[in-house]
Amino acid sequence: MTATKACDSASTAPESSANDNIQPFYLLHKASTPRNSGRKSAAARTIDLSPSKPSSSTTTTNPQFDPHKAFQSVWSRIDSAIKDVLRDVNTNVFNEIHSWVRQSFLAVTSSGVPTFAEATKSFPILNHATSKQLFTGLVLIKNMEFVDDLLTFEELGLFLKSHACHVANLSSLDLSTKNGVGGCLRSLLRQFLTVTLDAVDISILASWYREYGNPNSPVIIIVEDMERCSRSVLSDFILMLSEWVVKIPMILIMGVTTLDAPKTVLPSHVLQQLCPSKFTLGSPAERMDAVVEAALVRWCSGFSIGHKVAVFLRNYFLNHDGTLASFIRALKIACAQHFSIEPLSSVLGLLAEEDSEDERVLALSSGMAAQIDSNLASCLTELKRSQKCWGIVVMCLYKAGKYSKVQLLDLLCEALDPDIYKSIASDTRTRSGKGFEISSSSNHSMAQQYLRKDGPISQAIEKVRDLPASPLSQLLKSWENLTVDILEINVKVKELQPMIKLEEGKSLKQDFTDLAKRHTSRTAANIKESKTINEKAATLLANLVRDFMRPIECIPFHEIACFKDVEKLQSALTGDPRRRIQVDLLEFHEFLRCKCCSRSCNIPLQSMPDTSIMYTLAQEHGDLINLHDWFQSFKTIVMNPSSKCRRKGKQSSFPKKRKETNEHENKSESSLQARLCRAVTELQITGLIRMPSKRRPDFVQRVAFGL
Amino acid sequence: MGKEESPQIERRSTRHSSATISKNEAGTKSNEPLPPTVNDLFYGEEEKPISLDDVVSSFPGRRIQIIELMRVLGPVNCPMVPLFIYGDSSTGKTSITLQIFRHLNRPFVYSSCLTCYSPRILFESILNQLLLHRKSMANSYLSAKRCERPSDFVNFLREALISITSNLQGNSGKSGSKKLDRRASGNMIYLIFDNLERVREWDKSSIMLPFLLNLYDILKMPEVGLIFISNTSPDTYYSSMGYAEPTPVYFPDYKEDDLRQIFVKNQENKKLYSSFLDVVLKPFYRITRRVDELSTAFSQLYKKYCEPLSDLGVVPNEEMKRRLFSNLQPHIAPSMNEIFKVSSQPSTDIGATKEAKQKSSSKKSGLEVTDQLDLHMSTSAKYLLISAFLASRNPATLDASLFDSTGGSDSRKRKRKPSEKTSEQKEAAEQELLMKGPGTFPLERLLAIFQCITSVAEGSLEEEEQGSDGLRVQVGDNSLMSDVLLQLSSLCNANFIVKGVSCPLEGSTRYRSTICEDMALKVARSLKFPLSKYLYRR
Structure with missing residues (x-):
């Protein structure tokens, strides 16, 4: 019962705070109207990296850049990719179930x-x-x-x-x-x-x-x-x-x-x-990996998330709500928010539509040149290319990390971290100045020194180092398949292939000669050789990480594709209803926008809503609130002319106005009591106070403290 | 529960199958819905009635009961007092009754109170059978008569019975030359109520049960015989007297020898199977005597038993028996345990038990392997589960000393001394606690414990991960608290926490955690939470 209440309040919370930009869809509907100042500031903030400033007015005039449509086209791509992937995850189990069904049907009818x-x-x-x-x-x-x-x-x-x-x-x-x-x-x-x-x-x-x-x-x-x-x-x-x-x-x-x-x-x-x-x-972790791969690592939609958002999503999944449904929902909210706050993001919609071939993107970018700077266009292609490389490297890492049970989501978080990349890159630059020589050992230390010790990336690289021959060759094959699009990586991977084949032949021979004592009978040379191959593969991987795994936040113009605003996403996801209620009670003026109470900041006024007065008064009390005192102070505020209200400190203890006539007092007394009861009940319903217990009938208990 | 399964009889099954074959010869005719006739009230219209000897021989150890039943049913057209057959599940009550009717070839209406789950369904099912009505697409699956109240049912039933008995009389007169076996049927019709014990749950037995037991007196028709089959004794029904007590016939549990006969009967290689039974029947007999439970257990074990054999038709000699026995022996005890408990996964969990064994062996080597909880839970759900477990296990009075850092060890020491003196009392209390199971707790206590352990654990986590894991973004201090109630409801849904009825004194809902300590430890281990520190051991 309580849980459903929480649900309800959670669902109502965003409604109450629509003006806080929590509702992405609400914003989307409004997005067709000319941009307001808030959005302009967002645009100004985002463009400061770029050398040329595309004016936001040009983007809005073109119907193609409708952010709503762009969101729909991008999200539909992500959504369908996720659905396909989830279906594939289950096919094995489904087939298994089907064959079992057939068997048992035969058994039943036998x-x-x-x-x-x-x-x-x-x-x-x-x-x-x-x-x-x-x-x-x-x-x-x-x-x-x-x-x-x-x-x-x-x-x-x-x-x-x-x-x-x-x-x-x-x-x-x-x-x-x-x-x-x-x-x-x-x-x-x-x-x-x-x-x-x-x-x-x-x-x-x-x-x-x-x-x-x-x-x-x-x-x-x-x-x-x-x-x-x-x-x-x-x-x-x-x-x-x-x-x-x-x-x-x-x-x-x-x-x-x-x-x-x-x-x-x-x-x-x-x-x-x-x-x-x-x-x-399939376990949630497996499915999660599949979804992350489909939605974020493969550059399928053009939309991606920043490091902090990724970490937030990961923590949210692990700590709060271990469901894929909520992860996907969070992704959707992020996507919607991105399109609503980022004026240039609508370009992504076009990118997503014409994603299939590079040439077409080039054509597109040349077509766009009329509206957007050619600089931007070239940057976009660059962004796309480097994202592709990034995705491929992440997948290579993931394939290697699978052997030591690295989760793709963790890997993604590290791979998106711009700090790591920056430190590696700066280091490389200083080295390359001295002369480019890669001895495997130095490179190893260099790459690793910036990666976290037991971070997933270094784990994956470490795993490659001590992988036995046959999984290693499998791994290399999968790398080859993955890198087929990017020639420069593919070539490097292919260089390793013949070596592994040689190695395999040797170990096969070894197997025939002495199956039982394979490990002990290996010659030292053999071990060394296999080690070198592992070493080479690991080096390759480390180099890939260094050269190609540029996190999206390190690329200019990444703001177009990348959503980074964690706070927004967080406030949209975790409604925090109780806090919201308290804030709204105290800052009711934001909603009412009446003239009468605008000047007061914290001082309760006669014209305020009863519940707000009561709650403001309750702030002065401790754990328990004496109903009588509470009523008296309420009475003073409501009865007194506004001039009295400023002396707030005295109100609670001394009810001053005792000059009114008796009959008036009686009448107003009863109506005041009714108002008080109503306000107290409302506070109780919102869960801020608790009713008097039998032991202390004249005290209510405060449940919520602070914001 | 009606486990009126009979031991399968080899002879009968062959006949049965031959009968189906002959029917199939008759072509698709039998698969098409024929309009129901009076013959539907007989056991099988196309099979010859079996002799009494066949019935007796097909149910080992049931001679006395069969003869008793025959005596109560009496000769053709002989009115009978209501019959009450009872005995444990799977002792052959239903099977024997049906076989006797097959032998006697008399018309009957069978209705199981398990399938007919409410009075209305029961009434309509009986009436449908009597009125020769079959639900089908043609009549849009409606019953012949809509009947909800017992009084309506009596009226309808009387009408239907009169028409059917006259029909039967005419039938036996006319078709005597055509179908010889129909002559024996007479004009009695029998109503069989199976699984009568279910009726007690329908409406707290206030109306239906007295009504059914009293039906004979209400109908006042000598042509009707009533037979009740139940797995509980008649004593459990006679809450209010005032009607003629039915004749009870008791089906006792099978003896060991009977079971042996039953199981050997339907085997191809009797010698081999009896050698198998030599091994398994005795230990199992001590646990259960129900044929269905035994047969599921035995079918698994027998497969194991035969595994080393290439030829199943072999006649085992002593040496082979010994070998087979030693092969089987390790499987007997686990299988017995399983049948004793629930025997939920006999087929698949051969593999699973192996896994479990591997796990237990690996437990010794390293704890890391068993750490894995085969279930995904979010961290806050895990903490919530642990706090629920603690709240259920620990007495509420200890909370302050366990979770409050100021009043910790000191108060516990004080407690220990008096408890040593009254160790007997303590034992009694322990016993009581065991009987009561996990304790209940209000939501506030759960949340308080949750708050305590998360704050402790988060502190340690941050210390641990500060250096190594930069992945943690500050998401607010009470980040785990965000939707605790939602998590709680999903824990309730997964049956880890049971929501009890609200306490009449306090008016708030109380919860109870149902997970076992192993599971709680697993969860705690996955969080690196020192659960054992917080557990109060008596």
């Missing part, structure tokens, strides 16, 4: 298919004792949160449907205590028969299957989130299914968080009916 009459009769077909076992696939979702896998199960259903199975998806809502077994049967029949019935029983499903179902396809029932289902309903449902499994070849697939879940949720006589197999979906 004892003979019952005839129509048998299948639709109410009494069970007497058969072997194990025939009541229900084949159950437990699909392990490796995440505590379930959100990411809603889509997965939907896709699993579609996948199985396309492979000639009858599929129905049930969620925990169908299997709730409120709906009972009838509810989930109804949902099943609705999905299979496409009819909605009042009184449902499973015999209907049996007769449907025999009449209209494909006799060669199993009936698959997917329960998406088993742990959230009502225990009694789920166990009744399973018992019922197991009674009919001989008549209808049903197979159950359940999504579970831990393998213990069935044991804790279901009673033993129900578990007895299940014949489970385990499947594992």
Whole structure:
């Protein structure tokens, strides 16, 4: 209950603060109007690096530069890339599940298919004792949160449907205590028969299957989130299914968080009916890597994020909300904000559309030259090229780092860090002045000295150093594939290939001669040789890092493509509703914009809203607020003419106005009490104070302190 | 729970399959929905009724019960008092009843209260069968009669029964020459209610159960026989007397010899299987006597047992038996454990147990391997889980001394002395705690502990990572606190924390953590959080 409240307040929080630029979409809608001063300042800030200043007016006049459209085109590219990648992550598991489904279908039907009459009769077909076992696939979702896998199960259903199975998806809502077994049967029949019935029983499903179902396809029932289902309903449902499994070849697939879940949720006589197999979906970390690769490392959309934003996103994923859904949402918000605050960013939309070939980009940039400086155009191409190199190097690092379980997201954070690159680059420059000579050892120390000791990049390079021969050759092959577009890197990688082949041949020979004592019998020379190859590969990687991995923030004009404003993103993501409420209560004037209270800064005035007065007054109190005192000070403020209010210190203790006539006082007293009650209730609802306890009936407790 | 599975009988199954074959010969006819006839009320219209000897021999150890049932059912057209069959799950109640009806070839209406999950479904299912109505697309899957109340049901039932019995009488008179076996059927019709114990849960048994048990008196039709099948004894039903008590027939658990017969019966290589049973049946018999549980366990083990054999038709000699036994022995105990607990993953977890073994062996070598929590959780969720675990494990009075740095060790020392004196009391308290399980806690306490441990842990984390990890951007001090309630709700959803009903005294919701200590330790290890320091050991 409390959680939903938090949800609500979180969702309402941005609304209340729309003027704080928290709502990107709101801004986007407004973006077609001429730029306001705030945006101009942003533009001025961004362009100071560039030698020429493109005026913001030119960008707005062209309809092609509509930031809304640009956002849509860029985001749709990112989105589709992410979706493709997520689908690919699951294909293996899906195939596995499908083959298991086929096997279990054969096992179910092996004892003979019952005839129509048998299948639709109410009494069970007497058969072997194990025939009541229900084949159950437990699909392990490796995440505590379930959100990411809603889509997965939907896709699993579609996948199985396309492979000639009858599929129905049930969620925990169908299997709730409120709906009972009838509810989930109804949902099943609705999905299979496409009819909605009042009184449902499973015999209907049996007769449907025999009449209209494909006799060669199993009936698959997917329960998406088993742990959230009502225990009694789920166990009744399973018992019922197991009674009919001989008549209808049903197979159950359940999504579970831990393998213990069935044991804790279901009673033993129900578990007895299940014949489970385990499947594992890709872990969130794997999927995250795939998404990061698709969305950020491959320069597919033109949009990228700065180092700080990357670190923020990573921390947000690791510490707060371990769901891909929220990561993608954060990315989307970042993207939207970028397009709304960055006037030149709309160029990206064009870049994204005409991304496919370099020549076309050149053509585009020449076309754009009319509007934008040719300098900018060339810079854009440069940006694009270096980003491509950067992405390739990051991927090479990732491929190497995979062997020591480096996460791409960590790698990305380090790779985006401009400081590291700057220090490396400056070092190289001083060295190259002396004369360019790369001995592997010195280079090693040089590259590493600026990378963090156990940072993912140096980890990856370190791993290459002690990789055995066959994975090394695989790694080199994957590098070759990755670098196919950039000739200068590709050549270097290819230089290493023949060496590794030679090495492989040798080690193969070694294998034949003495399989058991391979490691010990290696000659010293051999070891040395293999070491040199590893060393060379590592050096190559280090050189790549040094020469090609230019973080986007080190490239001029990167502001066009790169979103760097962490604070904005953070405030959009973590609403911090309680703080927001307090701020709004204290600074209500920003919303009301009335003339009467404009001059007061912290002094409560008569014309202020009651709740604000009350809250301002409450600030003076400690842990507990005496209701009587509170009321008295409230009364003084409301009753007094504004002149009194300035002497704030005295108000709380001495109610001064006692000169009014009695009747007036009585009348106003009751209305004042009503106003007080209302204000206190509002404060209580917003969670700022707590009602009096039984022990201290005349005190309320403050819950929120400070901002 | 109706586990009325019978041991499979080799002979019967062959007949069964031959019957299906003969039906398939008849072509697609049998797969098309025929309009239901009176014959649908018989067990199988195309099969010859089996002899009583067949029934008896196909259910080892059930001779007495079968004869008793036959006696109660009586000869043709003999009215009977309601029959109450009870016995543990998987003792053959339903199977034997159905086989007897197959033998007697009398019409019956079967309804399982498991499948018919509500009174309405039960009523309509019975009426549909009696009125020879089958739900199909043609009648848009509706029942013959809409019937929700017991009084309606009685009226409908009476009508339906009268029509069907007259139909039966005519049938037996007319078609006698055509179908010889129908002669024996008579004009009795039997209503079988299986899984009667489920009815007790429907509406707290206030209406339905007395109604069903009293149905015989209400109907007052001698042509109707009522048979109740339940896995609990009749004592659990007779809350209010006032109706004729049905005749109870008890199905006891199988004896070891019966089980042996049952299991050997449907095996191809009986010699081999009985040698297998020599090994496994005795230990398993001590744990469970249910045929279904045993057969799932045995089917796995038997595969293991036969693994070394190339020819499954071999007749084992002594030496081979010994070899096979030594091969099987390590698997028996784990399998027994599993059947005793839940036997959730018999098929896949052969691999998983191996993994577990590897894990346990690697545990000795280094802790790093077992660190891995096979579950993704955000850091704040992990901390929340740990604080919930602590709140459940530790008594609330200790919170101050554990988490408040000022009042720490001092107060604990003071506590220890009196507790030493009253060690017996302490033991009793410990016992009580074990019985109670993890304690409950209000949300405020959880949040307080969460705040404490995160502030401690963040401090240490920052110290640790300050030099090496520049990835940490200052996201605000209480960054972990941002959406704790959201995290809490998702922890609740994943069943790690259970939200209890609100306490009637305080009016606030109380929570309880359900994770085991192992899991909590794993989580703590993944955070490098010194959990054991905070755990209160009695």
